[in-house]
Amino acid sequence: MKLATWNVNSLSVRLPQVLEWLKTNPVDVLVMQEIKMTDDKFPADIFRSAGYCAEWFGQKTYNGVALLSRTQASDVVKNIPGFDDDMARVITATVNDVRVVGAYFPNGQAPGTEKFEYKMEWLKGLRDWLKTEMPAHPKLLLMGDYNITFDDADVWDPQGMRDQIHCTDEERYHLNALIAMGLTDSHRLFAQAPKSYSWWDYRDFGFRRNRGLRIDHILVSAALKPLVKSCVIDTTPRKNERPSDHAPVVIDIA
């Protein structure tokens, strides 16, 4: 079973690229973030024609998430139960007995801002919910745009970005707390090329110079960990005309 996550940065703009990518990469599940459209605009019919069922949770201008699957998803949950949020950031569903959580973690802007505080509260809310969701669904993936790096290896300029957004100890505390709950970073289960990133700034030829961050992650539960066959960041779509700033991450599970 192959699953992927991709922050598409506007599904309206990226729809042709998503369809093209799915043709070459016929994954069983694709979770998308930042679809940036209201529910009535979601192109469910087009995905249906491409062979995918869809669940979506949209929002105007910002945020918005969706989950595509070859087979019908069930038990769909939108956002984090128990955590009040007016932003559409999480969509969860069961596909082939696997619980898939697709999430767009808050950006946080900068330490010391209200948005950073919201990011911290959101991360706590996510964890509180997972405390019950994980035991209820032993086979679980938490995948999406985390907007947090694990360590220096995920950062093109660790010195320059020290204590900056995506790289602060506070954010990494919450990321490591997810690991402490029994989740595993599937990317690090395998030998990966050095300087493997999933996001590159549009400005200053970020991609061409490989000035990036690894902030899109696929974490797996203990029951899934031994079944993971590979985890790959696909930089191909970043080479398109008008690309998303993020690349898809793909996991293969036995």
Place this chain on the structure above:
DNA sequence: ATGCCTCAGCTCCTGAGA
């Protein structure tokens, strides 16, 4: 350099992203 791109919208500038 409170910028550099890109996207959406109360659209020809601004806020937000990361």
